[in-house]
Amino acid sequence: MSSIISVSNLSKQFKDTSAVNGLSFTVNEGDVYGFLGQNGAGKSTTIRMLLSLVAPTRGEINIFGKKLSTHRSEILRRVGAVIEKPDLYKYLSAYDNLSIFARLSGMKVTRQLLMKQLQMVGLGERADSKVRTFSQGMKQRLGIAVALVHDPALIILDEPTNGLDPQGIADMRNLIVRLRSELGKTVLISSHLLSEIEVIANRMIIIHKGQKMVEGNVAELLDPAHSLIQVETNDNETAKEKLKQTQWAAYLQEGSQLRLMMNKDAVPRLINDLVALNVQLLSINSSHSLENYFLSLTTLPGNVDPFAN
Amino acid sequence: MMNMLKIGMFVSYVFIALTGNAQATANVLIKTVSDKIDRVNNYEANGKMKTNVTFLKVPESTVKIYFKKPNKLKIKNEKGISFVPKGAVSINLSNIINGSKYTALDAGADMIANTKVRVIKLLPEDDNADVVLSTVYIDEANQVIRKAKTTTRENGSYQLEMTYGKYIAYGLPDKIIFTFNTKDYKLPKGVTFDFDDGTAVKKTTPDNLKKNQGMAEIIFDSYIINKGVPDTVF
Amino acid sequence: MLTLLRIELFKISRRPRTYIAFAAIAAIVFIFQFAFKADGENYMNLMLQSVKDTFEFEKVRAINGYFMCYIILNTLLIQVPILVALIAADSISGEANMGTLRLLISKPISRTQLILVKFAAATIFTILLLLWMAITSLVFSLLIFGADDMLIFRSKGDESQILLISRDDVIWRYLAAFAYATVALTVIAALSLFLSIFAENSIGPIIATVCIVIVCTIISNINVPIIDKNVKPFLFTSYLVGWKGFFYIATDSEGIPIKGSIENWPAIRNSLGILLLHIGGLVAASVIVFKKKDILS
Numbered sequence: 001m002s003s004i005i006s007v008s009n010l011s012k013q014f015k016d017t018s019a020v021n022g023l024s025f026t027v028n029e030g031d032v033y034g035f036l037g038q039n040g041a042g043k044s045t046t047i048r049m050l051l052s053l054v055a056p057t058r059g060e061i062n063i064f065g066k067k068l069s070t071h072r073s074e075i076l077r078r079v080g081a082v083i084e085k086p087d088l089y090k091y092l093s094a095y096d097n098l099s100i101f102a103r104l105s106g107m108k109v110t111r112q113l114l115m116k117q118l119q120m121v122g123l124g125e126r127a128d129s130k131v132r133t134f135s136q137g138m139k140q141r142l143g144i145a146v147a148l149v150h151d152p153a154l155i156i157l158d159e160p161t162n163g164l165d166p167q168g169i170a171d172m173r174n175l176i177v178r179l180r181s182e183l184g185k186t187v188l189i190s191s192h193l194l195s196e197i198e199v200i201a202n203r204m205i206i207i208h209k210g211q212k213m214v215e216g217n218v219a220e221l222l223d224p225a226h227s228l229i230q231v232e233t234n235d236n237e238t239a240k241e242k243l244k245q246t247q248w249a250a251y252l253q254e255g256s257q258l259r260l261m262m263n264k265d266a267v268p269r270l271i272n273d274l275v276a277l278n279v280q281l282l283s284i285n286s287s288h289s290l291e292n293y294f295l296s297l298t299t300l301p302g303n304v305d306p307f308a309n
Numbered sequence: 310m311m312n313m314l315k316i317g318m319f320v321s322y323v324f325i326a327l328t329g330n331a332q333a334t335a336n337v338l339i340k341t342v343s344d345k346i347d348r349v350n351n352y353e354a355n356g357k358m359k360t361n362v363t364f365l366k367v368p369e370s371t372v373k374i375y376f377k378k379p380n381k382l383k384i385k386n387e388k389g390i391s392f393v394p395k396g397a398v399s400i401n402l403s404n405i406i407n408g409s410k411y412t413a414l415d416a417g418a419d420m421i422a423n424t425k426v427r428v429i430k431l432l433p434e435d436d437n438a439d440v441v442l443s444t445v446y447i448d449e450a451n452q453v454i455r456k457a458k459t460t461t462r463e464n465g466s467y468q469l470e471m472t473y474g475k476y477i478a479y480g481l482p483d484k485i486i487f488t489f490n491t492k493d494y495k496l497p498k499g500v501t502f503d504f505d506d507g508t509a510v511k512k513t514t515p516d517n518l519k520k521n522q523g524m525a526e527i528i529f530d531s532y533i534i535n536k537g538v539p540d541t542v543f
Numbered sequence: 544m545l546t547l548l549r550i551e552l553f554k555i556s557r558r559p560r561t562y563i564a565f566a567a568i569a570a571i572v573f574i575f576q577f578a579f580k581a582d583g584e585n586y587m588n589l590m591l592q593s594v595k596d597t598f599e600f601e602k603v604r605a606i607n608g609y610f611m612c613y614i615i616l617n618t619l620l621i622q623v624p625i626l627v628a629l630i631a632a633d634s635i636s637g638e639a640n641m642g643t644l645r646l647l648i649s650k651p652i653s654r655t656q657l658i659l660v661k662f663a664a665a666t667i668f669t670i671l672l673l674l675w676m677a678i679t680s681l682v683f684s685l686l687i688f689g690a691d692d693m694l695i696f697r698s699k700g701d702e703s704q705i706l707l708i709s710r711d712d713v714i715w716r717y718l719a720a721f722a723y724a725t726v727a728l729t730v731i732a733a734l735s736l737f738l739s740i741f742a743e744n745s746i747g748p749i750i751a752t753v754c755i756v757i758v759c760t761i762i763s764n765i766n767v768p769i770i771d772k773n774v775k776p777f778l779f780t781s782y783l784v785g786w787k788g789f790f791y792i793a794t795d796s797e798g799i800p801i802k803g804s805i806e807n808w809p810a811i812r813n814s815l816g817i818l819l820l821h822i823g824g825l826v827a828a829s830v831i832v833f834k835k836k837d838i839l840s
Contacts, residue, residue: 014837051649053838073651081649087642092557100550104650146646361798364594367707368800386601389692390707393599464596495593496696496703504787504814523597 002029004154004186010059012045019045021210027188032180034197034204035190042210043190047158051081077106080152082160086143090132094123094142097131098149105150121145137168157189176200194294198222212254214261231258234280242277335413335429341452345480351377351538355530360392362523364494367392381543394489394525410434421455424448439463453480465490476532484528491523544656551664564626565675572679575615576687579606590696608685609693609713615680620724624731624756631665631735632748639840640744648838658830665732673725681717695790708792712802720786726818727783733825740833743840779821785814
């Protein structure tokens with residue numbers, strides 16, 4: 001399975017605020033990749049960097065195996081995006097909006113093709129209505145049509161269910177699932193709701209204050225048997241290095257703290273191994289499930305993302 | 310005392326005799342010129358007019374000049390716009406010498422461009438007339454006015470210089486140079502935003518013109534004399 | 544690039560605010576024409592007040608199509624920058640405000656291309672605006688008032704002048720003047736575009752453009768030697784009225800205008816050069832700033 005997005009050590013500094021800090025992650029072909037974080041965690045900044053709206057302060061982004069900084073146009077030709085609200089030209093019709101963005105993506109458009117696209121999102125009959133007359137849900141559907149019209153391989157959706165009614169949210173979820181299962185698209189979707197990511201994504205990342213907290217398969221991460229085990233030693237760094245040489249490496253989480261995502265039942269074994277590795281154990285905390293852990297993040301103060309809603 | 314009186318009477322006599330004689334000569338000459346001019350009841354002439362005034366930059370224009378006795382005169386630019394000096398109506402010579410009652414005084418002889426002329430001063434009898442003094446320079450041989458200077462109370466001085474050719478028999482000139490007084494032209498403040506191209510104002514006034522003097526020159530090509538001019542043109 | 548330009552022009556053509564400018568011009572021109580048709584003689588009397596005793600003059604003929612166009616342009620070309628700013632200042636900020644900028648930037652078009660296309664579209668709008676001005680103020684005036692010799696009232700230093708240009712020597716001057724005005728107004732378009740990069744709604748850059756134009760115009764019209772020499776040459780507004788230079792006809796030694804001539808072509812050429820430098824500088828600055836800008840809106 002090839003990687004579609006590969007981000008390494010990505011950082012963005014806005015004046016004296018660090019929005020994203022040393023973020024690395026990989027999105028594989030065919031993934032619906034959930035990008036989870038509280039408002040202000042740095043999701044939007046990261047997505048904007050993926051779309052070259054914001055220049056990274058440090059780090060590298062590779063999409064389709066090519067560096068974004070040098071192959072921008074080539075990459076963006078194969079990317080479709082809905083960034084926050086699906087803002088479009090309100091004084092133009094749905095058809096004109098779709099036509100404009102299709103052409104900007106380098107497509108040769110025909111009326112038939114555009115109408116088909118509009119019908120797909122249920123706007124066939126409103127093709128010639130001005131966008132200003134549309135409801136939020138209709139705008140969102142048109143935004144999706146705009147993102148998909150040029151048949152992109154990668155679709156980036158930034159909080160796509162924001163402002164939608166329950167039916168709209170359900171429609172959006174179905175669409176994303178279809179994009180992956182029927183059309184084989186790779187989707188990166190950001191959200192501040194774990195419940196949303198959990199039903200549509202196969203892989204996910206949680207970021208907090210611009211840093212990665214956990215990354216992995218959704219099924220594994222949300223397995224009730226899995227807990228986030230926080231270990232405190234007299235020297236976390238050394239302990240981490242030692243654990244990397246063992247079978248525990250697969251469960252280690254990134255970040256400055258020593259954390260492992262693992263089955264709670266295996267904790268006694270972990271303690272034994274740490275002792276065997278000559279690590280002085282100060283405390284061990286295994287009370288968090290991922291859901292609880294994520295909830296605890298959302299209650300923390302401090303917004304670092306300038307796009308926080 | 311008696312002697313003194315005699316001398317006084319003699320001087321008075323000589324003065325009266327002399328001035329009376331001068332007046333008579335002048336009157337005769339004026340009458341001759343006037344009679345000649347009087348033969349023209351009306352005319353229509355084609356000509357070219359050039360204006361030279363410091364503030365006025367206008368091209369040479371083709372004009373038609375219409376005249377009808379006693380003093381109707383109109384300069385018309387058929388093809389464009391012309392600035393016609395208001396005093397230019399006095400190029401109607403009869404206006405000068407037949408205009409109002411005056412006292413004519415012979416002021417001796419002079420030369421204009423190798424032509425001997427007699428200088429005659431015309432003093433209006435009406436003390437309130439705008440014209441204070443006119444001086445005409447008459448070519449006695451051809452019985453035409455070569456030059457006329459008019460000083461007015463309100464409008465400064467005018468000067469006319471005439472050159473004659475084909476129409477000398479009618480006392481009509483081929484060329485007139487009209488010199489007149491102008492005021493400074495001032496645009497009302499703030500009506501234009503002008504492009505300042507950084508150049509100085511170019512002096513285009515000839516040296517022989519004083520400041521606030523303008524000049525108009527009319528060269529006549531042809532006259533149609535006494536064939537009638539409708540009143541509507543004036 | 545051409546597709547991008549077509550899209551940009553399509554968007555401009557579909558915005559109601561585009562037509563405000565055209566309607567405003569038509570309204571102003573119509574008011575002028577109506578006023579002069581009704582009472583032009585009074586205007587002439589005012590302009591010729593100081594020489595009315597010296598000259599006889601056909602005022603009605605002087606109020607002809609050519610003269611009207613000059614009078615209208617004289618007034619309108621001071622206001623038109625606002626109309627140009629209305630569209631050009633919206634170029635980037637309007638997209639930012641609508642939220643479409645991030646969608647635009649995430650498309651496979653470079654930011655340089657986008658700025659150049661926005662500038663080209665603003666320039667085309669400016670040209671169309673001037674073309675509309677030419678139609679309304681020149682063609683319509685000629686239809687209403689007819690053609691005749693053209694009168695120019697000019698202040699030059701402390702002196703005032705009246706210039707008369709033969710009617711067959713006018714049209715090329717207008718063509719040149721409109722071409723010059725296009726360049727001059729394109730500076731405004733470039734300035735508005737530059738300012739629009741920094742804002743997230745179009746009101747700010749529109750007001751900023753108008754303020755800059757007003758302040759600089761006022762400074763350009765202050766007649767103080769120290770400003771004349773040290774400030775005016777560096778203000779683009781000093782060159783905005785350079786189109787009038789094409790109507791300042793050269794005269795011979797007797798003060799007679801020379802047909803087909805311009806009094807000071809080098810001054811016009813230099814002004815054009817300075818305006819073009821402004822355009823180049825502003826567009827280049829726009830590209831540089833925009834390329835580095837993080838799209839946060």
